[in-house]
Amino acid sequence: MTAIETSGLTKRYGELVAVEDLDLTVERGEIYGFLGPNGAGKSTTINLLLDFLHPTSGEVRLFGRDPREAFPELRRRIGILPEDATPYDRLTGREHVAFTKACKDADTDVDTILDRVGLDPTDADRPAGAYSTGMAQRLGLGMALVGDPDLLILDEPSSGLDPNGMREMRAILREEADDGTAVFFSSHVLAEVDSVCDRAGILDDGRLVVQDTVESLRESVFTACRVEVTVRTIPDGEFGLADVDGVENVERDESTLRVTCANPSVKASVVAHLHDRTTVTDLVSEPASIEETFEAYTADEAADGATTTTADAAMAGEEVRT
């Protein structure tokens, strides 16, 4: 069953188009990653889905219903983790979860929720004002899980979580999806979306520029990577690294070159190129940021002289801006 459906969803602030003509569907049982750089329109989209903002044009349907008419009934079926959710200073973690339970008239067991998100009883009984960012985020996720929602909408859920917390969060999202919940979460961290989502869309300047299964995106879009090479001396002047096939960007400081590559195979060419000109003393490979990935993707499309269509846009016969 379709949990989220938007058609032509648009939000303008005067001249600024925060979300433009967004067509999106998210099914129950799937985890959908909503990727985009800062200011792309992710939070605005979430606020439109939840009827916190009214669209300039277009429509939202949650479980086939117009949220404007169906809240608060729909609200009971939805768990929300807003961006930068700040708990009430004086209420304990336990009281936050109990409060959400009361608001939703849910029969959730508060201790089970606290345990599930990794807040031990001592922490759960402390005022949440003293929580670290990661603990507050765990609490926010716990509140979103109250009432066994059919749809989870999470805005940057991993912000502030350490690697352990991120792993635990991913496991919870997968359990929820396996249980039939639709999970929609926004992120600007590509690796996070890559590791947990079934499908993902990339938003840029308010427009959905790519949307596909993560498996397909991994082959076509999530290929950019970054390599940080430490060298004994950086060769003088232009030494041709930026012209190596597949090199998208080069940054340098005294002894380090940070090179964005269109795909992992380019890393070997980078090292070979440097090997002929200087001594490489260290090499660290890391995932590219969403901005780098997006730049590499759009550069590739442009270089191909491609029709610059994505899977979805191609289906719709639309051209994608680059």
Ligand SMILES: Nc1ncnc2c1ncn2[C@@H]1O[C@H](COP(=O)(O)OP(=O)(O)OP(=O)(O)O)[C@@H](O)[C@H]1O
């Ligand atoms: N109330 C508002 N009035 C005017 N412009 C706004 C308003 N809210 C958001 N915007 C603008 O709309 C665009 C999209 O903002 P939005 O917060 O949705 O982006 P985002 O993808 O969630 O960014 P981030 O990852 O930084 O949270 C931005 O250019 C932002 O400045």
